[in-house]
Amino acid sequence: MNSVKVKSPATVANIVCGFDILGLCLDNPCDEFTLSLSDKVGVTIENIDEYNLPTDATKNVSGVALLKMLEQEKNIKGFHLISNKIIKPGSGIGSSAASAAGVMVAANYLLSKKYSKQQLVDFAIFGEEVASGAKHADNIAPAVFGGITLIRSNNPLDIISIDYPELFVTILHPQIEVKTADARNILPKEIPLKNAVTQWANVAGLVTGFMQHDYDLISRSLEDVVVEPYRSKLIPYFYEVKNACKNAGALGGGISGSGPSIFMLSRTAETATSVELAMKEVYSKTGIEFHTHISSINKTGVSVV
Amino acid sequence: MNSVKVKSPATVANIVCGFDILGLCLDNPCDEFTLSLSDKVGVTIENIDEYNLPTDATKNVSGVALLKMLEQEKNIKGFHLISNKIIKPGSGIGSSAASAAGVMVAANYLLSKKYSKQQLVDFAIFGEEVASGAKHADNIAPAVFGGITLIRSNNPLDIISIDYPELFVTILHPQIEVKTADARNILPKEIPLKNAVTQWANVAGLVTGFMQHDYDLISRSLEDVVVEPYRSKLIPYFYEVKNACKNAGALGGGISGSGPSIFMLSRTAETATSVELAMKEVYSKTGIEFHTHISSINKTGVSVV
Numbered sequence: 001m002n003s004v005k006v007k008s009p010a011t012v013a014n015i016v017c018g019f020d021i022l023g024l025c026l027d028n029p030c031d032e033f034t035l036s037l038s039d040k041v042g043v044t045i046e047n048i049d050e051y052n053l054p055t056d057a058t059k060n061v062s063g064v065a066l067l068k069m070l071e072q073e074k075n076i077k078g079f080h081l082i083s084n085k086i087i088k089p090g091s092g093i094g095s096s097a098a099s100a101a102g103v104m105v106a107a108n109y110l111l112s113k114k115y116s117k118q119q120l121v122d123f124a125i126f127g128e129e130v131a132s133g134a135k136h137a138d139n140i141a142p143a144v145f146g147g148i149t150l151i152r153s154n155n156p157l158d159i160i161s162i163d164y165p166e167l168f169v170t171i172l173h174p175q176i177e178v179k180t181a182d183a184r185n186i187l188p189k190e191i192p193l194k195n196a197v198t199q200w201a202n203v204a205g206l207v208t209g210f211m212q213h214d215y216d217l218i219s220r221s222l223e224d225v226v227v228e229p230y231r232s233k234l235i236p237y238f239y240e241v242k243n244a245c246k247n248a249g250a251l252g253g254g255i256s257g258s259g260p261s262i263f264m265l266s267r268t269a270e271t272a273t274s275v276e277l278a279m280k281e282v283y284s285k286t287g288i289e290f291h292t293h294i295s296s297i298n299k300t301g302v303s304v305v
Numbered sequence: 306m307n308s309v310k311v312k313s314p315a316t317v318a319n320i321v322c323g324f325d326i327l328g329l330c331l332d333n334p335c336d337e338f339t340l341s342l343s344d345k346v347g348v349t350i351e352n353i354d355e356y357n358l359p360t361d362a363t364k365n366v367s368g369v370a371l372l373k374m375l376e377q378e379k380n381i382k383g384f385h386l387i388s389n390k391i392i393k394p395g396s397g398i399g400s401s402a403a404s405a406a407g408v409m410v411a412a413n414y415l416l417s418k419k420y421s422k423q424q425l426v427d428f429a430i431f432g433e434e435v436a437s438g439a440k441h442a443d444n445i446a447p448a449v450f451g452g453i454t455l456i457r458s459n460n461p462l463d464i465i466s467i468d469y470p471e472l473f474v475t476i477l478h479p480q481i482e483v484k485t486a487d488a489r490n491i492l493p494k495e496i497p498l499k500n501a502v503t504q505w506a507n508v509a510g511l512v513t514g515f516m517q518h519d520y521d522l523i524s525r526s527l528e529d530v531v532v533e534p535y536r537s538k539l540i541p542y543f544y545e546v547k548n549a550c551k552n553a554g555a556l557g558g559g560i561s562g563s564g565p566s567i568f569m570l571s572r573t574a575e576t577a578t579s580v581e582l583a584m585k586e587v588y589s590k591t592g593i594e595f596h597t598h599i600s601s602i603n604k605t606g607v608s609v610v
Contacts, residue, residue: 018505018509021502152526160522189497190496192495197324200508204457205463205465207513208455211516
């Protein structure tokens with residue numbers, strides 16, 4: 001097998017209270033990557049989408065991850081990547097993670113699956129660093145593993161898959177730019193111990209709610225007293241959207257990753273549709289362009305087509 | 306039924322990283338309380354132990370909890386309590402919580418179990434406040450519910466029981482005094498966000514480890530970067546004990562509640578015994594008097610004899 005095509009999914013990092021540690025994998029949208037072994041040394045990239053991402057591999061998220069893997073693979077000269085990005089960069093639903101995770105799973109397929117999923121995340125993190133300036137796995141882990149993942153530790157990397165009940169995710173993507181660096185810089189360096197305790201109580205509640213399939217507990221635990229009060233300032237009408245969605249039956253939700261997308265979890269597809277209507281109703285009055293969509297949770301992560 | 310006798314167990318609050326939110330129930334030691342309905346208005350207390358605790362109900366942990374329940378029970382004149390405290394006050398294994406929780410379960414038995422466990426915790430918290438000056442349920446909840454409990458929220462009270470694998474607890478009780486108020490005051494009011502993230506990653510890992518019966522994950526998650534660095538200063542030879550216990554095979558452990566007791570979790574009774582020996586070896590050289598003991602986890606909490 002010298003060539004493989006994969007679909008690499010969008011992801012939601014943080015899941016409200018789980019800042020920097022939790023993430024979930026979406027069924028859609030997905031990027032498409034076709035990766036081939038190449039006789040040319042290094043990584044060549046061909047973009048067939050509209051985003052004009054760098055074709056210089058050292059400046060491209062997928063490219064950097066592939067170069068990192070090549071450092072370990074002395075028997076391989078290079079890769080050729082045909083990149084079809086569907087997930088808009090900067091949307092807050094893990095576009096760069098999809099780029100890094102997708103090509104790592106593809107490369108591993110070409111290498112007879114010699115690497116573990118955790119090793120693929122380790123490589124992919126170097127790609128993520130190009131996009132966000134930080135080595136964070138909170139989008140990459142759910143993209144590679146699927147489902148809901150916990151990153152207990154970044155160094156050494158410790159990723160745990162968490163069981164969960166059926167859930168539907170409604171996403172609102174306001175067409176504004178929120179830079180990940182700005183979203184990081186707006187956060188305080190220190191937080192009150194009292195708020196930290198509230199947060200880890202909710203993190204524990206959320207993880208328990210997922211594993212016990214307890215929708216009420218999930219709903220009660222979807223509260224963020226640490227990050228949301230700051231980052232919500234970067235997203236116009238955040239609280240109006242959140243309130244309207246909860247009134248429409250959402251279990252809860254908040255900022256997806258560092259934004260600007262807002263996500264909401266619902267128990268049924270019907271509720272997720274009502275939540276989407278509620279989002280549209282709020283945002284259609286704002287004059288800000290936006291997209292919405294609904295997804296179930298992707299159990300498998302990046303998949304070979 | 307006009308009289309009932311209960312055994313009320315010791316508990317370990319915090320469980321290392323879960324400051325103020327997690328707790329577990331021990332099989333031993335247990336206090337013994339005999340509670341009777343009384344024609345005398347209010348609460349009368351008879352102590353049959355060595356601790357000289359107040360017999361004025363308004364200054365007694367059990368008394369205050371019983372008085373709080375009497376406010377709701379207009380058909381009952383009073384209670385008479387025979388209190389046999391076994392759990393030494395100030396040891397850090399939930400002595401006051403056992404006093405409050407025990408009499409609440411006993412009273413509920415006399416009242417045909419009209420209150421839920423969560424309501425009993427609500428009453429008992431008023432008793433705990435007399436001892437520690439704060440309305441904390443992190444020892445009361447595991448005493449009433451048994452097993453391992455999460456307090457997701459104090460207001461409104463939200464207690465969740467968490468599944469766990471077989472575990473053995475080894476306790477070292479140095480015979481020194483650590484006041485709960487001092488143990489609280491030594492903590493910083495603000496903590497670095499970075500440390501808070503590390504802590505809630507470990508909390509999520511610990512809860513997941515318990516529920517997935519994953520001993521390795523439990524062990525990796527038993528780390529406290531927020532509270533232990535401060536409170537350990539109040540407990541002589543804390544790190545020597547901890548290191549010796551981990552070398553003896555303990556999964557991990559730390560300060561029980563606000564100390565001075567140190568607890569360690571082990572996978573088997575044999576390891577718990579090796580851990581106890583390790584504790585004794587370290588502490589026998591310090592000149593500080595101490596006790597050690599081993600307990601399994603109590604699944605049921607306060608029990609009617």
